[in-house]
Amino acid sequence: MIDATEVQIRFLVVYAFIVVHLKVTMLLSGKMQQLLAKQAGQVAQPVCPCRTAAPVSRGQVCVQAASQKGAPEGTPVVTPQDLPSRPRRNRRSETVRSAVRESILSPSNFILPIFVHDESDQNQPIPSMPGYFRLAYGKSIIDFVAESRSYGINQVVIFPKTPDHLKTPTGEEAFNRNGLSQRTIRLLKDAFPDLEVYTDVALDPYNSDGHDGIVRDDGVIMNDETVEFLCRQAVSQAEAGADCVSPSDMMDGRVGAIRRALDREGFTGTSIMSYTAKFASAFYGPFRDALESAPKSGGPSNRIIPPNKKSYQMDPGNYREALREVRADEAEGADIMMVKPGMPYLDMVR
Numbered sequence: 073m074i075d076a077t078e079v080q081i082r083f084l085v086v087y088a089f090i091v092v093h094l095k096v097t098m099l100l101s102g103k104m105q106q107l108l109a110k111q112a113g114q115v116a117q118p119v120c121p122c123r124t125a126a127p128v129s130r131g132q133v134c135v136q137a138a139s140q141k142g143a144p145e146g147t148p149v150v151t152p153q154d155l156p157s158r159p160r161r162n163r164r165s166e167t168v169r170s171a172v173r174e175s176i177l178s179p180s181n182f183i184l185p186i187f188v189h190d191e192s193d194q195n196q197p198i199p200s201m202p203g204y205f206r207l208a209y210g211k212s213i214i215d216f217v218a219e220s221r222s223y224g225i226n227q228v229v230i231f232p233k234t235p236d237h238l239k240t241p242t243g244e245e246a247f248n249r250n251g252l253s254q255r256t257i258r259l260l261k262d263a264f265p266d267l268e269v270y271t272d273v274a275l276d277p278y279n280s281d282g283h284d285g286i287v288r289d290d291g292v293i294m295n296d297e298t299v300e301f302l303c304r305q306a307v308s309q310a311e312a313g314a315d316c317v318s319p320s321d322m323m324d325g326r327v328g329a330i331r332r333a334l335d336r337e338g339f340t341g342t343s344i345m346s347y348t349a350k351f352a353s354a355f356y357g358p359f360r361d362a363l364e365s366a367p368k369s370g371g372p373s374n375r376i377i378p379p380n381k382k383s384y385q386m387d388p389g390n391y392r393e394a395l396r397e398v399r400a401d402e403a404e405g406a407d408i409m410m411v412k413p414g415m416p417y418l419d420m421v422r
């Protein structure tokens with residue numbers, strides 16, 4: 073069993089348009105909590121005369137009790153419950169509530185997904201994400217990121233839409249030094265050097281079969297061969313200036329292989345955010361719509377193209393397997409580990 077408290081596991085919750093980085097910060101140690109509670113307890117407790125007085129007649133209002141002051145007529149008069157702890161004391165004002173808040177979510181936790189295309193200078197609507205767009209490479213992206221920064225969001229993740237004619241069964245476009253992803257990284261880092269730029273590492277946007285890895289004729293997604301290309305992809309993104317590469321493919325051993333490839337090329341400072349426990353999910357539908365990257369059928373050929381990603385993405389029923397993936401990614405050197413999709417898997421995050 074992995075002891076989650078041994079390691080500081082940062083995980084990311086990604087859902088719909090915004091990737092939410094939930095950094096859970098314990099604000100108060102147990103000691104401080106005790107102190108606060110003690111202090112609250114020192115506030116003079118009014119002694120209700122009802123405690124000692126002869127039986128209280130029905131409907132009688134105990135006017136002396138501070139807690140009863142202002143109570144509507146007819147409020148029952150009761151002996152206070154004998155409670156050593158009243159959790160509501162720590163919720164009694166905004167000041168106290170914000171002092172004891174355990175989890176804080178702010179714009180600095182968010183990673184903004186940027187879907188980018190280079191087919192025209194018009195942003196393109198994404199049908200399954202009303203109000204969100206594939207942005208045209210160039211000024212549109214700069215403006216969008218500048219606006220996001222004004223709200224305090226200073227992290228983005230880039231997802232390029234690859235034109236069909238650049239897609240192949242092996243997805244070499246993934247490590248084209250002048251590919252759309254690489255150009256977008258350069259564009260953004262030139263404009264905003266302190267922007268934290270994340271990238272997606274997987275072959276599906278570039279693969280004519282729509283899978284994260286190379287598909288063999290019998291429908292097997294080839295693991296180690298794919299990992300070789302993922303390493304080249306990650307290195308080309310680091311060369312372009314990416315701060316953090318994010319393997320989303322779920323091939324075995326890819327985090328370690330990418331770490332070694334980056335280090336070998338001198339990118340020891342480039343981080344890896346791993347999709348560690350990535351469950352097969354219909355929530356990815358809009359994403360695949362945005363990139364037109366869903367698995368395609370084999371057409372008239374005899375090749376078998378699996379219609380889903382279940383031979384690499386996880387079964388939603390498996391919790392212990394998720395922990396196994398966590399142990400592996402951590403040992404392989406992941407800087408940030410993610411459970412995905414986030415919102416419906418908060419039990420896994422815990």
Ligand SMILES: NCc1[nH]cc(CCC(=O)O)c1CC(=O)O
Pocket residue numbers: 086087088272273274275276284320321355356357359360381
């Ligand atoms: N490698 C594909 C990829 N890269 C990032 C996401 C997740 C996107 C989301 O949050 O919806 C996916 C999902 C998928 O198509 O399997």
